[in-house]
Amino acid sequence: MLGRTANGLFWMFRYLERAENTARLLEAGLRMALTRDLVTAEEEWRSVIATSGNQAAYEAEHDGYDGNSAWNFMLRDKANPGNVREMFGAVRTNARMARTNISSDVWEAVNESWMALDKMLARPIGQNGVGDVVQTIRRAGMRVHGALDGSMLRNEAYHFARAGTFIERADSTARILDMKYFLLLPSLSYVGSHLDTGQWDQVLRSVAGSRAYTWLNAGQIDARGIVEFLVLDDRFPRSLAFCRGALREQLAALARLHGAEGTSNELMREADMHISDLTVDEIFEQGLHEFLLDFMARNVAIGDAIAEDYRFLA
Amino acid sequence: MFGSSDNFDEMHDADGAVRPAYSDYCRWFEEQETDALKRKAADCDESFRRTGITFNVYGEDEAEERLIPFDMVPRIITASEWRKLTRGIEQRVRALNSFLHDMYHRQEIARAGRVPERLFCNNDAWLPNMVGFSPPGGIYTHIVGIDLVRTGPDEFYVLEDNARTPSGVSYMLENRETMMAMFPDLFSQVHVEPVSDYPRRLARSLAACAPPAFEGSGGAKPTVAVLTPGIYNSAYFEHAFLADQMGAELVEGGDLRVIDGRVQMRCTRGYTPIDVLYRRVDDDFLDPLTFNPESMLGVPGIMDVYRAGGITIANAPGTGICDDKAIYSFMPEIVEFYTGEKPLLPNVQTWRCADPDSLEYVLDNLSDLVVKEVHGSGGYGMLIGPTASRREISKFRKKLKANPQNYIAQPTLSLSTCPIFTKKGLAPRHVDLRPFVLVSPTGIDITPGGLTRVALKKGSLVVNSSQGGGTKDTWVLKD
Numbered sequence: 001m002l003g004r005t006a007n008g009l010f011w012m013f014r015y016l017e018r019a020e021n022t023a024r025l026l027e028a029g030l031r032m033a034l035t036r037d038l039v040t041a042e043e044e045w046r047s048v049i050a051t052s053g054n055q056a057a058y059e060a061e062h063d064g065y066d067g068n069s070a071w072n073f074m075l076r077d078k079a080n081p082g083n084v085r086e087m088f089g090a091v092r093t094n095a096r097m098a099r100t101n102i103s104s105d106v107w108e109a110v111n112e113s114w115m116a117l118d119k120m121l122a123r124p125i126g127q128n129g130v131g132d133v134v135q136t137i138r139r140a141g142m143r144v145h146g147a148l149d150g151s152m153l154r155n156e157a158y159h160f161a162r163a164g165t166f167i168e169r170a171d172s173t174a175r176i177l178d179m180k181y182f183l184l185l186p187s188l189s190y191v192g193s194h195l196d197t198g199q200w201d202q203v204l205r206s207v208a209g210s211r212a213y214t215w216l217n218a219g220q221i222d223a224r225g226i227v228e229f230l231v232l233d234d235r236f237p238r239s240l241a242f243c244r245g246a247l248r249e250q251l252a253a254l255a256r257l258h259g260a261e262g263t264s265n266e267l268m269r270e271a272d273m274h275i276s277d278l279t280v281d282e283i284f285e286q287g288l289h290e291f292l293l294d295f296m297a298r299n300v301a302i303g304d305a306i307a308e309d310y311r312f313l314a
Numbered sequence: 315m316f317g318s319s320d321n322f323d324e325m326h327d328a329d330g331a332v333r334p335a336y337s338d339y340c341r342w343f344e345e346q347e348t349d350a351l352k353r354k355a356a357d358c359d360e361s362f363r364r365t366g367i368t369f370n371v372y373g374e375d376e377a378e379e380r381l382i383p384f385d386m387v388p389r390i391i392t393a394s395e396w397r398k399l400t401r402g403i404e405q406r407v408r409a410l411n412s413f414l415h416d417m418y419h420r421q422e423i424a425r426a427g428r429v430p431e432r433l434f435c436n437n438d439a440w441l442p443n444m445v446g447f448s449p450p451g452g453i454y455t456h457i458v459g460i461d462l463v464r465t466g467p468d469e470f471y472v473l474e475d476n477a478r479t480p481s482g483v484s485y486m487l488e489n490r491e492t493m494m495a496m497f498p499d500l501f502s503q504v505h506v507e508p509v510s511d512y513p514r515r516l517a518r519s520l521a522a523c524a525p526p527a528f529e530g531s532g533g534a535k536p537t538v539a540v541l542t543p544g545i546y547n548s549a550y551f552e553h554a555f556l557a558d559q560m561g562a563e564l565v566e567g568g569d570l571r572v573i574d575g576r577v578q579m580r581c582t583r584g585y586t587p588i589d590v591l592y593r594r595v596d597d598d599f600l601d602p603l604t605f606n607p608e609s610m611l612g613v614p615g616i617m618d619v620y621r622a623g624g625i626t627i628a629n630a631p632g633t634g635i636c637d638d639k640a641i642y643s644f645m646p647e648i649v650e651f652y653t654g655e656k657p658l659l660p661n662v663q664t665w666r667c668a669d670p671d672s673l674e675y676v677l678d679n680l681s682d683l684v685v686k687e688v689h690g691s692g693g694y695g696m697l698i699g700p701t702a703s704r705r706e707i708s709k710f711r712k713k714l715k716a717n718p719q720n721y722i723a724q725p726t727l728s729l730s731t732c733p734i735f736t737k738k739g740l741a742p743r744h745v746d747l748r749p750f751v752l753v754s755p756t757g758i759d760i761t762p763g764g765l766t767r768v769a770l771k772k773g774s775l776v777v778n779s780s781q782g783g784g785t786k787d788t789w790v791l792k793d
Binding site: 002 | 365550563564
């Protein structure tokens, strides 16, 4: 398989994941805004934009935070190069480049989703339309993953696609946790305090983990429980532990197919050692923010090593 | 004679009776409900869009990708008509390959005075680098598309030879897939030769042209790759489609590098040599060291590897000269010279404007003629006299006078028509036909059918997709 194609597949699934994560973040924000008065909603939208990492670009365009500006900014605003419309365009462009290495089911899932979304996002989105858009994005993600799962050979192409998914997902969960935690605990307050449960609920909703968390914790919502769930619980498909495990599998499979391990496998092992057997207490002792920064840095390094090991670029 | 009822109607004879080729189809068609057919037409469009069968239009950002309109009434050719056609095509393609070899070697046809020497020496598509070199297997044009038009029951003319990089084969394949998906019952009533094995035939034909370097590498199969300029090329869909169907890699210039005297592609496991490169990049962009130094699409040094026997390039560089319309005008002589036979498929009568007498005739009769640029393609830069306005004609007259050797002229033939499905029912439209031919040292292989292009506007003779033409599924009936 061509290095360029591997690169295309890896990024196709990173962008797909990123679009889906953006949609979830937005969905959580929407829900919060509906339960708040206007002023608090402003704070909500600020935190949604901040979590997406685009505060500066947003503030260059807008004086204040309101829902309409926020979701249009995230979904389609040209001032935001990371808007969902662009991201999905990148998913499709990468799919076209990798066309000979994906099944027609995957291609059609991407192409049809793109046709629907591109049309939806061609015009500004009003209050009544935003829910549909968010759903369409989430369904697009599910369709493509479903097609991948059900129609692709378990070959290199598949493993690069999955590796891209989990690198991106791990990064997203870590970033949401870091940002929200920072917003929730502006000073070094007492860990595990009974903070605004609505805010914590938004964190969970941003990673589609609200129901799962409730099942596991019977409604007991606090910082400790959430960190344990989003970092260490490897049953939850968006937790850091789960993403690392899934990524480890992909890298091991690639090494098997190639008959040799590379730097990425080595970094993966180091990262594994760092997170395995860790307890919530140890994370808080070290500082959640520091822990997450380290996690994200290792994530980036593994991604770079994959590109290097498998000759993504000339 | 233009767009009138004098045209040969492929479905009906002069008395309005259905011709034998269409009898089974028409019987089926009579049984269909018009509303259901209308719905099917919309389904077809949707299906093409979903599968992404589009072509790109340059310079239109918003409408970057377009569908080629598809018409669901097939164009039908009987087995005996097809047998005659293939004999003519084979003869022509053999002559084309012999001509190319001769042009880059002893140029005997010029020495014999059958074509003027200036014809190739002054031609931009003629590559001095190819002189004295024989490509692997002696094949110059591996994939050929011969454009045909029909004017009567037994009258087919060659309109154009596409020996450089004929495109459209993916539409031939997808048109058939779409028809079979939409009208499965039809195919159980009418027996049509399949086309779906074209990619396998292409892969086999290309593999049979492996370069000398491959012999040394043992019992393995030659590695075939398709070279595309990239996703913004108008035919990218076709490149991806063919690579996919052949199980070959789809490569871009940036993936390739010359290492150890071979052209190698950057794979996740490292660099891997390519034996046969089906390139869909023009000569000019193929090798920045030999041709256009600005090109990012090609592979620096590929021509040296080629000349040393390290790779097969299909089609061979320099074959484009056969697409030249001045050469076309000599094809009857060319066929006779190399095959010793009269051409089975005639040319359309052609005036070379380089010749003063012809120029005079052309200038006097512009409103009856089609005038084409010698190097032009895709319906650009041409004048269709009978439909042109007086202003267009006088503008063209100036261009023609300023640079006569750049043009040829042909009469407007009364092209055959084939019905298309419109909102008001069936309506006749002009069609042409591009069969696809594969050439290897083991033989010439012609897929039964080809791409039928159809002018969608009433009376129009322009069938090019870039000019708003559509396509049809093309059937060759089984005996």
